[in-house]
Amino acid sequence: MAPARAAYQVKLLVDPDHVLDAEGLPTDAAAAALSLGAPGRVEVAQYVDDAGQSLNGQGWIVRIRRHDDENRIRLAYKARFEIEGDGSEPAAVRRVMDRARLHNFGAGDGNYTVQVNLSHTRATLDFTNKKCRPVPGLAPGELPGLDLSRALVLDRLPGKLAKWGAKPVGWAQSVTASSRLHGPVRQANYPGRMFDHALETQVSRLRTATGELTWFTEITAKAHTLREAVELRSGLMGKLRAEGWLLERDAFKTDLVLGR
Incomplete structure (x- = not known):
């Protein structure tokens, strides 16, 4: 099996205290610098895993998401492989592609x-394996409860997760059956541009480890090649750092949600 062909995305955290107002809306300065428009999409999501994060511990993330008030939910089964270093070295990306092939990706x-x-x-x-299911009767902004979420995840469980080679047969089904819901998380997505490149500013409300609510603000931008992604990341980091907005840490919201 040949290595997969990938798309590329840059994910950077910005300081909500500097780019959002008290209501969680982008400030005028941030909107101008990032050329932000009105939110193009509002979504709510929750994650399915057990209390010990057994799925996540094997590199699997299972998410249930709903866009706006559509009458369906979107399931995502994501297998995640860590890349050595910061991802800028093509050889490191090739090595992780080879590692993924051992799991038939x-x-x-x-x-x-x-x-x-x-x-x-x-x-x-x-x-990421993505599936949609109609779920009639949900109120605006509502996601399925625990029992229905478990049933939906089990019903569409992809073969690679159902037969995950690192675990006994039936492992994923057993974890899902004893899972709980992590979230929900509501996210507003603002389209924008910088360096004549399309980007999106994503604003979410998360709970801290002590239970307090805080804003989580992430900038994402797509790229066609690794080289373009590395250059884009460097440029965005330089610009955001100069503005005093960049948070010097990684932007992986799922880890925070699952850890609560």
């Missing part, structure tokens, strides 16, 4: 989208 598998994520100092390779 490679070219020709149309069931998964493939993406390399570059954050501040951390990089990942993600394979």
